[in-house]
Amino acid sequence: MKKYSWLMFVLLFTVSLFLSACGESGTSGSAGEDGGSDGGEEMTNLTMGTGSVGGVYYPLGGEMANLFTDNIDVEGFDVSSVESGASVENIAKIQSGDFQLGIAQNTTMINAVEGMGEFEGKDVGNVGVIGSLYPEALQVVTLDSTGIESIEDLKGKKVAVGPPGGATREAAEMVLSAYGIEEGDYEAFEEGFGDAKSKLQNNTIDASFAVVGVPSSTTDELEAATGEVKFLNIEGDALDEVVANSQYEAYTVEPGTYEWQEEPVETITALALLLGSTSQVSEDLAYEMTKTLYENAGDMSIAQAKLITQDSALTGAQDLPLHPGAEKYFKEAGILE
Numbered sequence: 001m002k003k004y005s006w007l008m009f010v011l012l013f014t015v016s017l018f019l020s021a022c023g024e025s026g027t028s029g030s031a032g033e034d035g036g037s038d039g040g041e042e043m044t045n046l047t048m049g050t051g052s053v054g055g056v057y058y059p060l061g062g063e064m065a066n067l068f069t070d071n072i073d074v075e076g077f078d079v080s081s082v083e084s085g086a087s088v089e090n091i092a093k094i095q096s097g098d099f100q101l102g103i104a105q106n107t108t109m110i111n112a113v114e115g116m117g118e119f120e121g122k123d124v125g126n127v128g129v130i131g132s133l134y135p136e137a138l139q140v141v142t143l144d145s146t147g148i149e150s151i152e153d154l155k156g157k158k159v160a161v162g163p164p165g166g167a168t169r170e171a172a173e174m175v176l177s178a179y180g181i182e183e184g185d186y187e188a189f190e191e192g193f194g195d196a197k198s199k200l201q202n203n204t205i206d207a208s209f210a211v212v213g214v215p216s217s218t219t220d221e222l223e224a225a226t227g228e229v230k231f232l233n234i235e236g237d238a239l240d241e242v243v244a245n246s247q248y249e250a251y252t253v254e255p256g257t258y259e260w261q262e263e264p265v266e267t268i269t270a271l272a273l274l275l276g277s278t279s280q281v282s283e284d285l286a287y288e289m290t291k292t293l294y295e296n297a298g299d300m301s302i303a304q305a306k307l308i309t310q311d312s313a314l315t316g317a318q319d320l321p322l323h324p325g326a327e328k329y330f331k332e333a334g335i336l337e
Contacts, residue, residue, distance in 0.1 A: 042281070045076060045078050047082060050081050051192075052084075054194025054218045055216075056136075058081075060103065061103055064293065068289055068292055071296055086165060087105045088118050090103060091119070091127055092122075092124075101274065101281070106270055107246065109320055113320060113321065130274040131293060131317070132317050134304040135213070136214075136271065137213075138269070139267065141222070141231060143229065146207070148207060152179050154176065154179075157187070159207050160208035167270070171211055171246075174242055174245070191205075191208070193212065196208040196210065213303075214253055214258075231261075233267070252266055271316030272304075283328065287325035287326070322336075
């Protein structure tokens with residue numbers, strides 16, 4: 001009997017040690033480990049999804065990550081920015097726990113909250129807005145040498161429609177459809193903005209779509225290399241149709257936005273937002289990040305940084321769920337009642 005009791009004690013002790021070890025292994029590490037976490041654990045080592053190389057999200061994300069790590073004194077705090085497919089992918093990966101932060105268009109976030117488009121039937125209740133960043137414009141770009149004069153001319157052409165997982169592809173398909181050009185009427189290239197620029201430059205493609213902050217350095221580089229960049233307008237009935245059936249608004253890229261731009265460009269616009277996980281980024285940490293962003297944006301060198309201000313902190317995000325930490329800061333700063 002004593003031998004039986006001793007064996008039971010050893011067995012129970014061994015099991016308790018095993019369960020304790022399993023519990024400890026689930027409370028450390030970043031979201032990137034083992035394919036991501038379940039999105040329910042607060043973290044200080046954060047990953048920020050950005051966009052493709054050649055767009056604005058990618059360099060801006062890198063500068064914001066540095067801004068946060070340089071100004072926030074929290075034990076174990078770090079932010080790593082990574083290349084991604086942009087808006088759709090960033091929201092989905094915040095929801096899944098693979099990212100804790102991400103940049104996305106407000107139009108995509110609206111779709112996510114309302115369960116529309118790519119997010120039909122999906123719950124993104126753990127994704128909150130940290131703040132609005134800057135306006136973006138849909139640029140439809142070609143070269144004079146292609147002979148393309150308008151979007152109608154893209155039928156039968158080779159067109160870069162943005163990377164998979166980004167909002168550009170959805171916008172491109174919507175605009176092309178408004179002009180009577182459907183899938184199969186053109187050859188689509190799913191390219192990041194930098195790759196699209198290279199393919200335009202070497203005549204592999206005929207035109208490209210990109211929802212970017214303007215002026216875009218990639219477009220400037222294309223003009224410097226070719227001297228023949230041409231913007232295609234979104235206008236008339238097609239523009240009205242797009243605006244009526246989406247969250248985009250009409251927008252004019254004024255002459256001089258690019259030093260070499262002489263004519264206004266009619267297009268559509270959305271707002272870039274910084275988003276955060278409400279389950280993995282604590283209220284206190286999100287508060288510090290929001291405060292740092294809107295009070296120190298001038299420390300960043302990217303052109304869009306000057307547009308990140310308290311005055312526009314909620315532009316395009318008024319009807320979207322805020323991260324509690326951001327809400328706390330905005331109320332304290334008198335931006336939100």
